[in-house]
Amino acid sequence: MCDLQNQVKRVLSARGLADADAPVLLMVSGGSDSTAMAYVAASLRESGVIGTLGMVHVNHHLRGADADADALFVRQLANVLDIPLTVADIDVGAIAAEEHGNVEAVARRERYAAAREALEGLCLKQGVPTSAGRIFVAHTVDDRIENFYMRSIVGTGPGGFRSMLYLNGQVARPLLDCAREDLRAYIRERAQAGLPIARDDEGNLWREDATNKHTDRFRAYVRHEIVPRAEARNPRLRETLTRTMNQIADEDDLMGELADEVAAEQVSWLGEGEGCLIAPGFANVRLPLQRRVVAGIIGCMLGPDERIESASVEAVLAGFADGRPNGGYVVNIQGNLAVSANKQGVRVEPMAAFRTRRKRA
Numbered sequence: 187m188c189d190l191q192n193q194v195k196r197v198l199s200a201r202g203l204a205d206a207d208a209p210v211l212l213m214v215s216g217g218s219d220s221t222a223m224a225y226v227a228a229s230l231r232e233s234g235v236i237g238t239l240g241m242v243h244v245n246h247h248l249r250g251a252d253a254d255a256d257a258l259f260v261r262q263l264a265n266v267l268d269i270p271l272t273v274a275d276i277d278v279g280a281i282a283a284e285e286h287g288n289v290e291a292v293a294r295r296e297r298y299a300a301a302r303e304a305l306e307g308l309c310l311k312q313g314v315p316t317s318a319g320r321i322f323v324a325h326t327v328d329d330r331i332e333n334f335y336m337r338s339i340v341g342t343g344p345g346g347f348r349s350m351l352y353l354n355g356q357v358a359r360p361l362l363d364c365a366r367e368d369l370r371a372y373i374r375e376r377a378q379a380g381l382p383i384a385r386d387d388e389g390n391l392w393r394e395d396a397t398n399k400h401t402d403r404f405r406a407y408v409r410h411e412i413v414p415r416a417e418a419r420n421p422r423l424r425e426t427l428t429r430t431m432n433q434i435a436d437e438d439d440l441m442g443e444l445a446d447e448v449a450a451e452q453v454s455w456l457g458e459g460e461g462c463l464i465a466p467g468f469a470n471v472r473l474p475l476q477r478r479v480v481a482g483i484i485g486c487m488l489g490p491d492e493r494i495e496s497a498s499v500e501a502v503l504a505g506f507a508d509g510r511p512n513g514g515y516v517v518n519i520q521g522n523l524a525v526s527a528n529k530q531g532v533r534v535e536p537m538a539a540f541r542t543r544r545k546r547a
Contacts, residue, residue, distance in 0.1 A: 190372045194226050194360050195235055203358040209238045209312050209319040211305045213297070214263065216243070216256040216393035219324035221263060221384070222369035223361055225376060227322060228267040240308040241271045244297045246278040248289070249395070255386060256393045263384040272307070274300035291493070305356070317356070325350055325359045327424050328366045334431060335408045343481060343496055345438035349431050355490055365424060445478035453483065461487065461523070461535025468531070469506040476503055483534055488521040495520050505532035
């Protein structure tokens with residue numbers, strides 16, 4: 187058990203994920219990964235490695251009685267570890283139907299929105315700014331590898347093959363070097379050692395989501411069909427692919443720094459809710475950096491939980507042609523953002539701001 191705790195402790199320190207002064211909110215579903223994360227975090231709190239803990243569980247109401255049982259298990263886990271718990275009840279199906287959106291995308295958005303709200307409350311209680319807090323999610327090396335193969339199939343943008351970030355804003359992934367089976371072994375060892383443990387009504391040490399086995403779902407298909415075959419060819423797949431993804435991440439970080447320099451020179455943010463203006467000189471920037479800068483612009487405007495569509499990035503870049511802004515160009519992209527071009531540059535703004543500006547003109 188100490189080996190896993192020390193491994194997580196090293197990741198926290200090496201990656202700058204959290205320190206003894208940082209309030210930490212744990213996103214806990216009740217599955218083996220997040221359950222193990224809660225036990226490890228509680229141990230690290232007791233040893234002074236991380237600060238005050240809080241826990242959030244989101245009941246999406248997508249799996250009926252099973253979802254309610256997940257929430258009950260997480261309540262028991264929070265009581266065992268003496269961690270304050272926030273349970274958010276969100277009817278994701280109803281929201282997705284109303285918005286005509288993808289259920290999984292809506293669930294992710296609402297889950298992180300609930301986590302950010304819970305983190306604000308935790309930091310307020312501790313008398314520290316919200317920016318000082320961290321949200322821990324229980325993604326593992328298995329999740330990272332699955333993401334790698336999923337993106338290999340459907341395509342990805344710049345840096346996508348690094349798969350996951352250890353730290354993305356306030357969201358930290360302290361288990362990203364840990365294997366799922368090691369986390370499950372850790373929980374079993376706790377139970378065998380007689381340490382405080384949570385069990386559901388059937389005596390299980392964590393909750394299993396039956397949909398994880400449905401291979402008609404993309405991630406489950408990759409998990410049960412593709413990864414095992416890759417491991418059969420290379421039994422050290424986790425080690426090999428993690429090393430490759432980290433090398434990609436190092437180069438991605440360098441490209442990100444270069445893109446930040448370009449953005450500082452070429453992008454001017456306008457007033458609140460008015461978007462930004464990309465200078466004419468941006469047309470002469472190398473295409474890989476252009477894509478990164480534009481993806482960053484769209485991400486800033488839509489928020490950290492929105493996935494940036496490559497079609498949206500290309501639509502913004504189409505505002506430049508033959509080394510200058512493509513005058514008269516207008517297009518609507520994801521998030522109801524308007525992209526328009528004139529001799530001053532390419533403007534990206536909310537559609538409402540675009541229409542108001544056109545009326546004035």
